[in-house]
Amino acid sequence: MKKTVVTALIVLINVFYGIAGHTSALFSNQVDNDDRDISPYIYKVYDFMPAPGQFVNTLPKYLQGDTRETMIIKAETAIANDNRGTISLGGYGGYVVFGFDHEVKNIPGKYDFKILGNAFFSNSNTNPEAPREGGNCEPGIVMVSYDANNNGIPDDEWYELAGSEYHRPETIHNYEITYYKPDENKDKTPDPNYPFLNDTTYIRWTSNQGDYGYVSRNTYHSQPYYPQWITAETIVFEGAKLANNYIDESGTGSYYVQYAYDWGYADNYPNSHKRSGFNIEWAVDSDGNCMNLPGIHFVKVYTGVNQYCGWLGETSTEILGAEDLHLTDGDEDVEDGATAIEPLQAEKSIVLLQNPVTQQLFIASAEQQKADVYNLMGNKVMTFQLQSGTNHIACNLLQGLYVLVVDNQTIKFIKKK
Ligand SMILES: [Ca+2]
Ligand SMILES: [Ca+2]
Ligand SMILES: [Ca+2]
Incomplete structure (x- = not known):
């Protein structure tokens, strides 16, 4: 009505x-x-590529003959709509890319969407110096994208949601890991102290930071841990890596607690907690600049820690679904403490939503303002008025590099044919 x-x-x-x-x-x-009749839940899974792990090939289940495409469909069946199945992203770097059937709006000061995981807090932890609430928290880093070219496919720019750990010195922003496909019939090297670890040299990994190790195999999960639909001998993942979030509270390897990071990570807080919510204002570009996006269509989540907790195995982010909080009346206010980066002056900022530019400049502007475009010789080649909201400006410039200038911002862009 x-x-x-x-x-x-x-x-x-x-x-x-x-x-x-x-x-x-x-x-x-x-x-x-x-x-349109729009859904608050995940509409589609576009990609699914778990890193090796003890739940890989079971969540979702791999059957002989499955391909990357069929595994993506299985992941979608598990977490789209309100199905609330579970997919495991495996160890560090493993990811899923999903999208909504509409633009999830960024409402300033509000959580905009929520990601469901299987994190829980443990009641039995009595450590008086515990850093935060903890239990089984397996933080995944979240990235977002706006469908700037309006083709319904996540082939646009990605922006990280800068969570509580973004500025910490322990966070490595350019981590790259390589996993090596194991011979499933190799000689096993069991751990004499921990009989449940029946192969401590199962899947080798190396990183660009010089560290290396193995995904161990345990007796609880006997299926292959390397994604069986991938024929390549190595799988490479890259992204930011958070510091380890676990403490061996027993000191003897019998009781591990994984502590929640403050805010801004998937599978890090129980689903009932408001901090399983995400604020699009946290989006930053690869240089850490606040993006002030008007909304998003696509989300990527990847396991953000590279850690191994004895009998618990490798830490892996799990995803059960996601929802647009503005459609489910869950869009609570973001707490004052949960804002990572000084926001740009919202009344003056613009975002160039597509770069390189083809036929149009696609610009989100927080207010009415004049904009100019200069070529690299310093000559003004365009002048136009931006309206508050999203603007499509026809752009017939020759191929090359240009600078878009508004009152308090300059943005370089590439014009393509
Ligand atoms: Ca918001
Ligand atoms: Ca697109
Ligand atoms: Ca989990």
């Missing part, structure tokens, strides 16, 4: 002022969202 009224009002305003094209471009996203 309400959406019809809103749409009708916009149409009326358009007719009255004779600016139909202009205004409908401004409101295009809202109108799209309101006119």
Whole structure:
């Protein structure tokens, strides 16, 4: 009922002022969202590539003949809609890419979407110096993307949601790991002290930081741990790596507690906790600049720690689903302490949503303002007015490098044919 009224009002305003094209471009996203029957839950899984781990080939289950494509469909069946199945991303770097059927809006000061995992807090931990609440928290790093070229595919720029650990010196921002496919019939090297570890040299890994080790095999999970649909001899993952979050509270390897990071990670807080929510304002580009995105369509989550907790095995992020909190009435206020980066002055900032640029400059602007484009000779080659919201500006410039300038920001972009 309400959406019809809103749409009708916009149409009326358009007719009255004779600016139909202009205004409908401004409101295009809202109108799209309101006119369709949209789902708050995951619409589609676009990619799924777990790192080796004890739940790989079981969550979801691999059957002989499965390919990357069929495994992606199995992952989608598990976590799309409100199905609440479980997929495991395996050890460090393993990831899933999913999307919604609409733009999840960034509402300032609010959590915008939530990711469901299987983290829980343990009641039996009596460490008085425990850093935070803990139990089984397996933090995954979250990235977001806006469908800037509007093709429904996550082939656009990705931005990391800078969580509580983003600025910590222990966080490595350019970690790269390589896992080596094991011979499943190799000689096993059991750990004499821990009989449940029946092969401590099972899957070798190395990293660009010079560290190396093995994903051990345990007696609880006897299936292959290397994704069986991958024929390549190595799998490489890259991203940021968080410091280890576990403490062996027993001191003897019998009781590990994985402590939750403060905020901004998947599978890090119980699903009932508001800190399983994510704020699109946390998005930063690869240089750490706050992006101030208007919304997002796609999400990537990858296991953010590279740690091994004895009988618990490697730490792996699990995903059970996700939801647009603005559609499920769960969009609580973000607490003051959960803002990583000084936000840009929202009333002046712009975001170039697509770079390189092809036919149009696609710019989100927080206010009405003038913008100029300069070539590298310093000559002004375009001038135009931005409206508050998303703007599509036709761009017929020759191929090359240009600079977009507004009052307080300059953005370099590449113009392609
Ligand atoms: Ca928000
Ligand atoms: Ca796209
Ligand atoms: Ca988990």
